[in-house]
Amino acid sequence: MSWTRKILLILGFLSTLAVIALIAVAVTQNKPLPKNIKYGIVLDAGSSHTNLYVYEWPAEKENDTGVVQQVEVCKVEGPGISGYSHATEEAGPSLAQCLRQAEEVIPSKQHQETPVYLGATAGMRLLSLENKSAADKVLSSVEKTLRSTPFNFQGARIISGQEEGAYGWITINYLLGNFKQSGWSKLLHSLRSISETSGALDLGGASTQITFVPNEFSSESPENLLYFRLYGKDYLVYTHSFLCYGKDQALQQKLARDLQTVENSSLFDPCFHQGYQRTINISDLLKNPCTSAKEKQFPFSQLYIQGEGDYQKCRRSILKLFNKTNCPYSSCSFNGIYLPPLQGDFGAFSAFYFVMNFLNLTGEQSPVALDKVASTIESFCARPWDEVKTAYHQIKEKYLSEYCFSGAYILSLLENGYEFTEKNWQRIHFLGKIGSSDAGWTLGYMLNLTNMIPAEEPAVPPLSHGSYVGLMVLCSLVLVSVLLFAWLLFHKPKCLQKGIV
Numbered sequence: 008m009s010w011t012r013k014i015l016l017i018l019g020f021l022s023t024l025a026v027i028a029l030i031a032v033a034v035t036q037n038k039p040l041p042k043n044i045k046y047g048i049v050l051d052a053g054s055s056h057t058n059l060y061v062y063e064w065p066a067e068k069e070n071d072t073g074v075v076q077q078v079e080v081c082k083v084e085g086p087g088i089s090g091y092s093h094a095t096e097e098a099g100p101s102l103a104q105c106l107r108q109a110e111e112v113i114p115s116k117q118h119q120e121t122p123v124y125l126g127a128t129a130g131m132r133l134l135s136l137e138n139k140s141a142a143d144k145v146l147s148s149v150e151k152t153l154r155s156t157p158f159n160f161q162g163a164r165i166i167s168g169q170e171e172g173a174y175g176w177i178t179i180n181y182l183l184g185n186f187k188q189s190g191w192s193k194l195l196h197s198l199r200s201i202s203e204t205s206g207a208l209d210l211g212g213a214s215t216q217i218t219f220v221p222n223e224f225s226s227e228s229p230e231n232l233l234y235f236r237l238y239g240k241d242y243l244v245y246t247h248s249f250l251c252y253g254k255d256q257a258l259q260q261k262l263a264r265d266l267q268t269v270e271n272s273s274l275f276d277p278c279f280h281q282g283y284q285r286t287i288n289i290s291d292l293l294k295n296p297c298t299s300a301k302e303k304q305f306p307f308s309q310l311y312i313q314g315e316g317d318y319q320k321c322r323r324s325i326l327k328l329f330n331k332t333n334c335p336y337s338s339c340s341f342n343g344i345y346l347p348p349l350q351g352d353f354g355a356f357s358a359f360y361f362v363m364n365f366l367n368l369t370g371e372q373s374p375v376a377l378d379k380v381a382s383t384i385e386s387f388c389a390r391p392w393d394e395v396k397t398a399y400h401q402i403k404e405k406y407l408s409e410y411c412f413s414g415a416y417i418l419s420l421l422e423n424g425y426e427f428t429e430k431n432w433q434r435i436h437f438l439g440k441i442g443s444s445d446a447g448w449t450l451g452y453m454l455n456l457t458n459m460i461p462a463e464e465p466a467v468p469p470l471s472h473g474s475y476v477g478l479m480v481l482c483s484l485v486l487v488s489v490l491l492f493a494w495l496l497f498h499k500p501k502c503l504q505k506g507i508v
Protein backbone atom coordinates (compact mmCIF):
# COMPACT_ATOMS: atom_id res chain seq x y z
CA MET A 8 0.00 0.00 0.00
CA SER A 9 1.45 3.42 -1.01
CA TRP A 10 2.18 6.08 1.61
CA THR A 11 -0.35 8.48 0.16
CA ARG A 12 -3.03 5.84 0.30
CA LYS A 13 -2.14 5.10 3.91
CA ILE A 14 -2.30 8.79 4.85
CA LEU A 15 -5.61 9.14 3.04
CA LEU A 16 -7.02 6.21 4.95
CA ILE A 17 -5.79 7.54 8.31
CA LEU A 18 -7.23 10.97 7.53
CA GLY A 19 -10.56 9.46 6.52
CA PHE A 20 -10.60 7.41 9.70
CA LEU A 21 -9.78 10.43 11.87
CA SER A 22 -12.46 12.59 10.20
CA THR A 23 -15.07 9.86 10.74
CA LEU A 24 -13.99 9.63 14.37
CA ALA A 25 -14.27 13.42 14.74
CA VAL A 26 -17.77 13.44 13.24
CA ILE A 27 -18.90 10.60 15.52
CA ALA A 28 -17.44 12.39 18.54
CA LEU A 29 -19.19 15.65 17.60
CA ILE A 30 -22.53 13.94 17.12
CA ALA A 31 -22.13 12.10 20.42
CA VAL A 32 -21.40 15.40 22.21
CA ALA A 33 -24.41 17.08 20.58
CA VAL A 34 -26.71 14.25 21.58
CA THR A 35 -25.55 13.91 25.18
CA GLN A 36 -25.47 17.68 25.72
CA ASN A 37 -29.07 18.02 24.52
CA LYS A 38 -30.51 15.07 26.37
CA PRO A 39 -33.45 16.57 28.29
CA LEU A 40 -32.36 17.02 31.89
CA PRO A 41 -34.74 15.82 34.59
CA LYS A 42 -37.12 18.79 34.94
CA ASN A 43 -36.51 20.83 38.06
CA ILE A 44 -39.93 22.27 38.92
CA LYS A 45 -40.53 24.85 41.62
CA TYR A 46 -43.83 25.62 43.35
CA GLY A 47 -45.49 28.54 45.10
CA ILE A 48 -48.79 28.90 46.96
CA VAL A 49 -50.96 32.03 47.26
CA LEU A 50 -54.19 32.26 49.23
CA ASP A 51 -56.62 34.92 48.01
CA ALA A 52 -58.61 35.77 51.13
CA GLY A 53 -61.49 37.65 49.47
CA SER A 54 -64.55 39.15 51.12
CA SER A 55 -66.85 36.29 50.04
CA HIS A 56 -64.48 33.31 50.21
CA THR A 57 -60.85 32.21 50.13
CA ASN A 58 -59.20 30.51 47.15
CA LEU A 59 -55.88 28.69 47.33
CA TYR A 60 -53.72 28.68 44.19
CA VAL A 61 -50.71 26.47 43.48
CA TYR A 62 -48.29 27.74 40.80
CA GLU A 63 -45.37 25.92 39.18
CA TRP A 64 -42.43 26.94 37.00
CA PRO A 65 -39.21 25.41 35.67
CA ALA A 66 -36.40 26.36 38.07
CA GLU A 67 -33.88 27.19 35.38
CA LYS A 68 -36.28 29.54 33.56
CA GLU A 69 -37.76 31.43 36.46
CA ASN A 70 -36.80 34.86 35.12
CA ASP A 71 -38.41 34.30 31.74
CA THR A 72 -41.85 35.78 31.25
CA GLY A 73 -44.85 33.50 30.89
CA VAL A 74 -43.33 30.37 32.46
CA VAL A 75 -45.27 30.40 35.73
CA GLN A 76 -48.63 28.66 35.54
CA GLN A 77 -51.43 27.69 37.84
CA VAL A 78 -51.65 23.94 38.50
CA GLU A 79 -54.33 23.86 41.18
CA VAL A 80 -57.09 25.96 42.67
CA CYS A 81 -58.97 25.03 45.83
CA LYS A 82 -62.06 26.86 47.04
CA VAL A 83 -62.16 27.04 50.84
CA GLU A 84 -65.52 25.97 52.31
CA GLY A 85 -67.50 28.58 54.17
CA PRO A 86 -67.25 32.39 54.24
CA GLY A 87 -64.23 34.62 53.66
CA ILE A 88 -61.87 35.06 56.63
CA SER A 89 -63.51 38.41 57.48
CA GLY A 90 -66.68 36.40 58.18
CA TYR A 91 -64.97 34.92 61.28
CA SER A 92 -65.04 38.17 63.27
CA HIS A 93 -67.17 36.48 65.95
CA ALA A 94 -65.14 33.26 66.02
CA THR A 95 -61.68 34.53 65.12
CA GLU A 96 -59.85 31.35 66.17
CA GLU A 97 -61.79 29.37 63.54
CA ALA A 98 -60.48 31.44 60.61
CA GLY A 99 -57.16 29.54 60.33
CA PRO A 100 -58.56 25.98 60.66
CA SER A 101 -61.07 26.77 57.86
CA LEU A 102 -58.10 26.71 55.43
CA ALA A 103 -56.83 23.28 56.50
CA GLN A 104 -58.55 21.20 53.83
CA CYS A 105 -57.20 23.22 50.90
CA LEU A 106 -53.72 23.22 52.46
CA ARG A 107 -53.84 19.41 52.62
CA GLN A 108 -54.81 19.38 48.95
CA ALA A 109 -51.73 21.50 48.19
CA GLU A 110 -49.59 18.97 50.11
CA GLU A 111 -50.83 16.29 47.73
CA VAL A 112 -50.17 18.30 44.57
CA ILE A 113 -46.62 19.35 45.50
CA PRO A 114 -44.01 16.55 45.85
CA SER A 115 -43.21 16.16 49.56
CA LYS A 116 -39.48 16.70 49.16
CA GLN A 117 -40.27 20.21 47.90
CA HIS A 118 -42.73 21.22 50.62
CA GLN A 119 -40.09 22.96 52.70
CA GLU A 120 -38.85 25.17 49.91
CA THR A 121 -42.35 26.11 48.67
CA PRO A 122 -43.33 29.65 49.72
CA VAL A 123 -46.90 30.24 50.93
CA TYR A 124 -48.43 33.73 50.98
CA LEU A 125 -51.85 34.92 52.10
CA GLY A 126 -53.25 38.23 50.92
CA ALA A 127 -56.54 39.51 52.26
CA THR A 128 -58.57 42.06 50.33
CA ALA A 129 -61.55 44.34 50.86
CA GLY A 130 -63.51 42.17 53.33
CA MET A 131 -60.60 42.42 55.77
CA ARG A 132 -60.06 46.10 54.93
CA LEU A 133 -63.64 46.71 56.04
CA LEU A 134 -63.33 44.52 59.14
CA SER A 135 -60.19 46.34 60.14
CA LEU A 136 -62.03 49.70 59.86
CA GLU A 137 -64.96 48.32 61.83
CA ASN A 138 -63.12 46.28 64.46
CA LYS A 139 -59.33 46.42 64.26
CA SER A 140 -58.72 43.93 67.04
CA ALA A 141 -61.00 41.31 65.47
CA ALA A 142 -59.15 41.76 62.14
CA ASP A 143 -55.79 41.29 63.90
CA LYS A 144 -57.04 38.14 65.63
CA VAL A 145 -58.28 36.69 62.32
CA LEU A 146 -54.85 37.34 60.77
CA SER A 147 -53.07 35.73 63.75
CA SER A 148 -55.30 32.68 63.43
CA VAL A 149 -54.54 32.21 59.73
CA GLU A 150 -50.84 32.83 60.37
CA LYS A 151 -50.82 30.11 63.04
CA THR A 152 -52.39 27.61 60.64
CA LEU A 153 -50.04 28.52 57.77
CA ARG A 154 -46.98 28.23 60.03
CA SER A 155 -48.07 24.73 61.01
CA THR A 156 -47.95 23.48 57.38
CA PRO A 157 -44.79 21.92 55.93
CA PHE A 158 -44.52 24.90 53.54
CA ASN A 159 -42.32 27.97 53.86
CA PHE A 160 -44.62 30.61 55.40
CA GLN A 161 -43.94 34.05 53.93
CA GLY A 162 -46.65 36.20 55.48
CA ALA A 163 -50.37 36.81 55.86
CA ARG A 164 -51.49 40.42 55.46
CA ILE A 165 -54.14 42.76 54.18
CA ILE A 166 -53.01 44.08 50.80
CA SER A 167 -53.91 47.64 49.84
CA GLY A 168 -56.39 48.45 47.08
CA GLN A 169 -53.49 49.89 45.06
CA GLU A 170 -51.56 46.62 45.33
CA GLU A 171 -54.67 44.64 44.41
CA GLY A 172 -55.12 46.73 41.25
CA ALA A 173 -51.42 46.65 40.34
CA TYR A 174 -50.96 42.88 40.82
CA GLY A 175 -54.11 42.15 38.78
CA TRP A 176 -52.64 44.27 35.97
CA ILE A 177 -49.27 42.48 36.25
CA THR A 178 -50.98 39.07 36.20
CA ILE A 179 -52.96 39.57 33.03
CA ASN A 180 -50.13 41.26 31.13
CA TYR A 181 -47.68 38.55 32.22
CA LEU A 182 -50.10 35.84 31.08
CA LEU A 183 -50.92 37.64 27.82
CA GLY A 184 -47.18 37.90 27.12
CA ASN A 185 -47.26 41.69 26.90
CA PHE A 186 -44.09 42.39 28.89
CA LYS A 187 -41.45 40.71 26.80
CA GLN A 188 -41.36 39.17 23.40
CA SER A 189 -38.62 36.91 22.21
CA GLY A 190 -37.33 36.05 18.74
CA TRP A 191 -39.72 36.57 15.85
CA SER A 192 -42.62 37.92 17.86
CA LYS A 193 -40.32 40.60 19.32
CA LEU A 194 -39.26 41.66 15.82
CA LEU A 195 -42.86 41.61 14.59
CA HIS A 196 -44.07 43.63 17.55
CA SER A 197 -41.32 46.21 17.18
CA LEU A 198 -42.08 46.58 13.46
CA ARG A 199 -45.75 47.15 14.17
CA SER A 200 -44.74 49.23 17.21
CA ILE A 201 -47.08 47.26 19.45
CA SER A 202 -45.78 47.21 22.94
CA GLU A 203 -49.10 47.90 24.56
CA THR A 204 -50.34 46.51 27.78
CA SER A 205 -53.93 45.66 28.59
CA GLY A 206 -55.86 47.44 31.33
CA ALA A 207 -57.33 45.40 34.20
CA LEU A 208 -60.86 45.58 35.62
CA ASP A 209 -61.46 43.52 38.76
CA LEU A 210 -64.87 43.25 40.44
CA GLY A 211 -64.96 41.68 43.89
CA GLY A 212 -67.67 41.48 46.51
CA ALA A 213 -66.43 44.42 48.56
CA SER A 214 -64.19 46.45 46.22
CA THR A 215 -63.51 46.99 42.54
CA GLN A 216 -60.29 48.03 40.80
CA ILE A 217 -59.46 49.79 37.53
CA THR A 218 -55.84 49.80 36.35
CA PHE A 219 -54.33 50.83 32.99
CA VAL A 220 -51.51 52.72 31.28
CA PRO A 221 -53.00 56.11 30.30
CA ASN A 222 -52.10 57.84 27.07
CA GLU A 223 -51.07 61.08 28.65
CA PHE A 224 -49.17 61.25 31.86
CA SER A 225 -50.53 63.61 34.46
CA SER A 226 -49.38 64.07 38.02
CA GLU A 227 -52.74 65.44 39.23
CA SER A 228 -53.35 62.62 41.64
CA PRO A 229 -50.04 60.96 42.61
CA GLU A 230 -51.72 58.34 44.81
CA ASN A 231 -53.29 56.85 41.68
CA LEU A 232 -50.01 56.53 39.77
CA LEU A 233 -47.55 53.68 39.99
CA TYR A 234 -44.22 53.26 38.31
CA PHE A 235 -42.79 49.91 37.27
CA ARG A 236 -39.67 48.88 35.42
CA LEU A 237 -40.18 45.37 34.07
CA TYR A 238 -37.93 43.45 31.67
CA GLY A 239 -36.09 46.66 30.77
CA LYS A 240 -39.17 48.81 30.07
CA ASP A 241 -40.80 51.64 32.06
CA TYR A 242 -44.52 51.63 32.81
CA LEU A 243 -46.55 54.43 34.34
CA VAL A 244 -49.76 52.90 35.51
CA TYR A 245 -52.98 54.47 36.79
CA THR A 246 -54.88 52.47 39.42
CA HIS A 247 -57.79 52.99 41.78
CA SER A 248 -59.65 50.67 44.11
CA PHE A 249 -63.18 51.65 45.14
CA LEU A 250 -63.91 50.24 48.59
CA CYS A 251 -67.63 49.46 49.02
CA TYR A 252 -68.13 49.22 45.24
CA GLY A 253 -67.70 45.46 44.93
CA LYS A 254 -71.01 43.95 43.87
CA ASP A 255 -72.09 42.72 47.34
CA GLN A 256 -71.32 46.00 49.08
CA ALA A 257 -72.86 47.99 46.22
CA LEU A 258 -76.09 46.05 46.80
CA GLN A 259 -75.86 46.76 50.54
CA GLN A 260 -75.34 50.45 49.77
CA LYS A 261 -78.35 50.48 47.47
CA LEU A 262 -80.57 48.72 50.03
CA ALA A 263 -79.44 51.05 52.83
CA ARG A 264 -80.32 54.00 50.60
CA ASP A 265 -83.72 52.55 49.67
CA LEU A 266 -84.40 51.85 53.33
CA GLN A 267 -84.32 55.60 54.00
CA THR A 268 -87.36 56.03 51.77
CA VAL A 269 -89.65 53.25 53.02
CA GLU A 270 -92.71 53.99 55.12
CA ASN A 271 -93.14 50.52 56.51
CA SER A 272 -91.01 47.40 56.62
CA SER A 273 -91.75 46.45 52.97
CA LEU A 274 -89.49 47.36 50.10
CA PHE A 275 -90.21 46.82 46.40
CA ASP A 276 -86.89 46.26 44.67
CA PRO A 277 -86.65 46.54 40.86
CA CYS A 278 -83.28 44.70 40.85
CA PHE A 279 -84.76 41.38 41.98
CA HIS A 280 -87.03 39.14 39.91
CA GLN A 281 -90.77 39.39 40.26
CA GLY A 282 -91.92 36.86 42.85
CA TYR A 283 -88.57 36.87 44.68
CA GLN A 284 -88.67 37.66 48.40
CA ARG A 285 -85.91 38.22 50.91
CA THR A 286 -85.91 39.34 54.51
CA ILE A 287 -82.94 41.21 55.87
CA ASN A 288 -81.91 42.32 59.30
CA ILE A 289 -81.69 46.11 59.42
CA SER A 290 -78.97 46.21 62.07
CA ASP A 291 -76.82 43.83 59.95
CA LEU A 292 -77.40 45.96 56.88
CA LEU A 293 -76.32 49.15 58.64
CA LYS A 294 -73.40 47.96 60.70
CA ASN A 295 -70.64 47.92 58.11
CA PRO A 296 -68.57 50.96 57.12
CA CYS A 297 -70.13 51.03 53.62
CA THR A 298 -73.60 51.79 54.98
CA SER A 299 -73.00 53.13 58.47
CA ALA A 300 -73.40 56.77 57.48
CA LYS A 301 -77.12 56.18 57.00
CA GLU A 302 -79.91 56.94 59.47
CA LYS A 303 -80.19 53.99 61.86
CA GLN A 304 -83.41 54.48 63.78
CA PHE A 305 -86.37 52.56 62.40
CA PRO A 306 -89.57 51.39 64.07
CA PHE A 307 -88.96 47.88 62.66
CA SER A 308 -85.96 45.55 62.78
CA GLN A 309 -86.44 43.64 59.54
CA LEU A 310 -86.93 44.65 55.95
CA TYR A 311 -89.10 42.56 53.62
CA ILE A 312 -87.85 42.84 50.08
CA GLN A 313 -90.08 41.94 47.13
CA GLY A 314 -88.74 41.79 43.60
CA GLU A 315 -90.22 43.86 40.76
CA GLY A 316 -87.93 42.77 37.91
CA ASP A 317 -87.69 46.20 36.31
CA TYR A 318 -84.28 46.74 34.73
CA GLN A 319 -84.72 50.41 33.81
CA LYS A 320 -85.87 51.30 37.32
CA CYS A 321 -83.02 49.21 38.75
CA ARG A 322 -80.45 51.14 36.66
CA ARG A 323 -81.93 54.43 37.91
CA SER A 324 -81.64 53.35 41.53
CA ILE A 325 -78.04 52.11 41.06
CA LEU A 326 -77.10 55.41 39.37
CA LYS A 327 -77.51 57.16 42.74
CA LEU A 328 -74.46 55.29 44.07
CA PHE A 329 -72.21 57.24 41.69
CA ASN A 330 -71.76 60.83 42.74
CA LYS A 331 -70.73 62.74 39.64
CA THR A 332 -71.31 66.27 40.96
CA ASN A 333 -67.86 67.45 41.85
CA CYS A 334 -64.51 66.69 40.30
CA PRO A 335 -61.36 68.46 41.54
CA TYR A 336 -59.32 67.07 38.59
CA SER A 337 -59.34 67.40 34.81
CA SER A 338 -61.52 64.27 34.67
CA CYS A 339 -63.07 61.92 37.20
CA SER A 340 -64.82 58.58 37.47
CA PHE A 341 -67.14 59.23 40.43
CA ASN A 342 -67.06 60.44 44.03
CA GLY A 343 -64.40 63.00 43.04
CA ILE A 344 -61.80 60.33 42.13
CA TYR A 345 -59.35 61.13 39.34
CA LEU A 346 -59.63 59.03 36.17
CA PRO A 347 -57.52 59.79 33.09
CA PRO A 348 -59.10 59.17 29.65
CA LEU A 349 -59.59 55.44 29.11
CA GLN A 350 -56.93 53.88 26.92
CA GLY A 351 -56.49 50.57 25.05
CA ASP A 352 -57.94 47.16 25.70
CA PHE A 353 -59.17 45.99 29.09
CA GLY A 354 -59.33 42.53 30.59
CA ALA A 355 -62.32 42.29 32.96
CA PHE A 356 -62.18 39.40 35.43
CA SER A 357 -63.47 38.02 38.76
CA ALA A 358 -67.16 38.89 39.19
CA PHE A 359 -67.15 40.85 35.90
CA TYR A 360 -66.50 37.50 34.25
CA PHE A 361 -68.72 35.31 36.49
CA VAL A 362 -71.78 37.49 35.87
CA MET A 363 -71.24 38.11 32.15
CA ASN A 364 -70.44 34.44 31.64
CA PHE A 365 -73.70 33.40 33.32
CA LEU A 366 -75.59 35.82 31.04
CA ASN A 367 -73.73 34.49 27.95
CA LEU A 368 -72.37 37.96 27.30
CA THR A 369 -68.60 37.39 27.35
CA GLY A 370 -68.58 37.47 23.54
CA GLU A 371 -65.99 34.72 23.15
CA GLN A 372 -66.87 34.30 19.46
CA SER A 373 -67.51 37.94 18.61
CA PRO A 374 -67.82 40.93 20.94
CA VAL A 375 -71.39 41.69 22.01
CA ALA A 376 -72.52 45.28 21.37
CA LEU A 377 -73.44 47.38 24.40
CA ASP A 378 -77.12 47.74 23.44
CA LYS A 379 -77.39 43.97 23.01
CA VAL A 380 -75.82 43.48 26.45
CA ALA A 381 -78.33 45.90 28.01
CA SER A 382 -81.33 44.28 26.30
CA THR A 383 -80.21 40.79 27.38
CA ILE A 384 -79.94 41.88 31.03
CA GLU A 385 -83.29 43.68 30.73
CA SER A 386 -85.06 40.54 29.55
CA PHE A 387 -83.31 38.40 32.17
CA CYS A 388 -84.48 40.77 34.94
CA ALA A 389 -88.03 40.62 33.57
CA ARG A 390 -88.26 36.82 33.95
CA PRO A 391 -90.31 35.75 36.98
CA TRP A 392 -88.32 34.21 39.84
CA ASP A 393 -90.13 30.86 39.64
CA GLU A 394 -89.15 30.45 36.01
CA VAL A 395 -85.53 31.47 36.65
CA LYS A 396 -85.24 29.08 39.59
CA THR A 397 -86.53 26.17 37.54
CA ALA A 398 -84.35 26.98 34.54
CA TYR A 399 -81.16 27.23 36.64
CA HIS A 400 -81.88 24.89 39.57
CA GLN A 401 -78.21 23.82 39.72
CA ILE A 402 -77.00 27.35 40.53
CA LYS A 403 -76.70 28.56 44.14
CA GLU A 404 -79.74 30.68 45.01
CA LYS A 405 -77.54 33.45 46.45
CA TYR A 406 -75.79 33.92 43.09
CA LEU A 407 -78.87 33.29 40.94
CA SER A 408 -81.08 35.81 42.73
CA GLU A 409 -78.46 38.53 42.25
CA TYR A 410 -77.45 38.12 38.59
CA CYS A 411 -80.06 40.71 37.58
CA PHE A 412 -78.72 43.27 40.06
CA SER A 413 -75.09 42.34 39.27
CA GLY A 414 -75.62 42.66 35.51
CA ALA A 415 -77.25 46.07 35.94
CA TYR A 416 -74.53 47.13 38.40
CA ILE A 417 -71.72 46.09 36.01
CA LEU A 418 -73.25 48.20 33.22
CA SER A 419 -73.75 51.16 35.56
CA LEU A 420 -70.20 50.96 36.88
CA LEU A 421 -68.68 50.70 33.40
CA GLU A 422 -71.01 53.12 31.59
CA ASN A 423 -71.86 55.69 34.25
CA GLY A 424 -68.93 55.24 36.63
CA TYR A 425 -65.98 54.93 34.22
CA GLU A 426 -67.79 56.29 31.16
CA PHE A 427 -67.18 53.48 28.73
CA THR A 428 -69.15 54.19 25.55
CA GLU A 429 -70.74 52.05 22.82
CA LYS A 430 -67.43 52.37 20.96
CA ASN A 431 -64.79 51.47 23.56
CA TRP A 432 -67.09 48.88 25.17
CA GLN A 433 -65.81 46.57 22.42
CA ARG A 434 -62.33 46.85 23.93
CA ILE A 435 -63.42 45.16 27.16
CA HIS A 436 -62.62 41.43 27.15
CA PHE A 437 -64.29 39.36 29.85
CA LEU A 438 -61.73 36.76 30.93
CA GLY A 439 -61.95 33.91 33.40
CA LYS A 440 -58.69 32.16 32.65
CA ILE A 441 -55.68 32.93 30.49
CA GLY A 442 -54.23 29.55 29.52
CA SER A 443 -54.47 27.43 32.64
CA SER A 444 -54.25 30.34 35.09
CA ASP A 445 -57.14 32.32 36.60
CA ALA A 446 -57.07 36.07 35.99
CA GLY A 447 -56.70 37.78 39.37
CA TRP A 448 -54.12 39.52 41.58
CA THR A 449 -52.54 36.41 43.13
CA LEU A 450 -50.08 35.47 40.38
CA GLY A 451 -48.77 39.05 40.11
CA TYR A 452 -48.38 39.13 43.89
CA MET A 453 -46.26 35.98 43.90
CA LEU A 454 -44.17 37.06 40.88
CA ASN A 455 -43.38 40.29 42.70
CA LEU A 456 -42.58 38.75 46.08
CA THR A 457 -40.34 36.08 44.61
CA ASN A 458 -38.57 38.69 42.42
CA MET A 459 -39.50 36.72 39.34
CA ILE A 460 -40.01 39.79 37.17
CA PRO A 461 -36.59 41.38 36.74
CA ALA A 462 -36.36 45.13 36.16
CA GLU A 463 -33.90 44.58 33.31
CA GLU A 464 -34.20 42.13 30.47
CA PRO A 465 -32.13 39.09 31.53
CA ALA A 466 -28.96 38.85 29.42
CA VAL A 467 -29.56 35.75 27.36
CA PRO A 468 -27.09 34.33 24.79
CA PRO A 469 -28.43 34.91 21.27
CA LEU A 470 -28.60 31.15 20.62
CA SER A 471 -30.11 28.45 22.76
CA HIS A 472 -27.70 25.77 23.98
CA GLY A 473 -29.14 23.23 21.53
CA SER A 474 -28.81 25.52 18.53
CA TYR A 475 -25.26 26.40 19.62
CA VAL A 476 -24.12 22.76 19.75
CA GLY A 477 -25.94 21.98 16.50
CA LEU A 478 -24.28 24.89 14.76
CA MET A 479 -20.85 23.84 16.04
CA VAL A 480 -21.37 20.32 14.67
CA LEU A 481 -22.56 21.62 11.32
CA CYS A 482 -19.61 24.02 10.97
CA SER A 483 -17.14 21.27 11.90
CA LEU A 484 -18.66 18.93 9.33
CA VAL A 485 -18.41 21.58 6.65
CA LEU A 486 -14.81 22.35 7.65
CA VAL A 487 -13.76 18.69 7.60
CA SER A 488 -15.40 18.15 4.21
CA VAL A 489 -13.78 21.26 2.75
CA LEU A 490 -10.34 20.22 4.05
CA LEU A 491 -10.73 16.72 2.71
CA PHE A 492 -11.93 17.98 -0.65
CA ALA A 493 -9.04 20.47 -0.86
CA TRP A 494 -6.50 17.82 0.04
CA LEU A 495 -7.89 15.47 -2.58
CA LEU A 496 -7.91 18.19 -5.19
CA PHE A 497 -4.33 19.37 -4.65
CA HIS A 498 -2.56 16.13 -3.86
CA LYS A 499 -4.46 13.95 -6.29
CA PRO A 500 -3.52 10.63 -4.69
CA LYS A 501 -2.47 7.98 -7.22
CA CYS A 502 -5.31 5.64 -6.39
CA LEU A 503 -7.77 8.31 -7.47
CA GLN A 504 -5.74 9.52 -10.46
CA LYS A 505 -5.77 5.98 -11.76
CA GLY A 506 -9.53 5.90 -11.54
CA ILE A 507 -9.90 9.27 -13.22
CA VAL A 508 -7.53 8.61 -16.11
Ligand SMILES: Nc1ncnc2c1ncn2[C@@H]1O[C@H](COP(=O)(O)OP(=O)(O)O)[C@@H](O)[C@H]1O
Pocket residue numbers: 052053054055056087128129130210211212213214215253254255357358361362406
Ligand atom coordinates in the same frame (compact mmCIF):
# COMPACT_ATOMS: atom_id res chain seq x y z
N1 LIG B 1 -70.04 31.77 40.13
C1 LIG B 1 -70.27 32.99 40.58
N2 LIG B 1 -71.33 33.70 40.15
C2 LIG B 1 -71.54 34.95 40.60
N3 LIG B 1 -70.76 35.58 41.47
C3 LIG B 1 -69.69 34.92 41.93
C4 LIG B 1 -69.38 33.60 41.52
N4 LIG B 1 -68.25 33.20 42.15
C5 LIG B 1 -67.87 34.24 42.91
N5 LIG B 1 -68.74 35.26 42.80
C6 LIG B 1 -68.70 36.59 43.43
O1 LIG B 1 -67.48 37.21 43.08
C7 LIG B 1 -67.13 38.11 44.11
C8 LIG B 1 -65.72 37.77 44.55
O2 LIG B 1 -65.29 38.73 45.42
P1 LIG B 1 -64.15 38.45 46.50
O3 LIG B 1 -62.90 38.18 45.77
O4 LIG B 1 -64.60 37.45 47.49
O5 LIG B 1 -64.14 39.85 47.24
P2 LIG B 1 -63.09 41.07 47.25
O6 LIG B 1 -62.22 40.94 46.05
O7 LIG B 1 -63.92 42.31 47.21
O8 LIG B 1 -62.36 40.91 48.55
C9 LIG B 1 -68.15 37.95 45.22
O9 LIG B 1 -69.15 38.92 45.08
C10 LIG B 1 -68.74 36.56 44.93
O10 LIG B 1 -70.07 36.46 45.39
Ligand SMILES: [Ca+2]
Pocket residue numbers: 053054128210211212357
Ligand atom coordinates in the same frame (compact mmCIF):
# COMPACT_ATOMS: atom_id res chain seq x y z
CA1 LIG C 1 -61.17 39.42 44.81
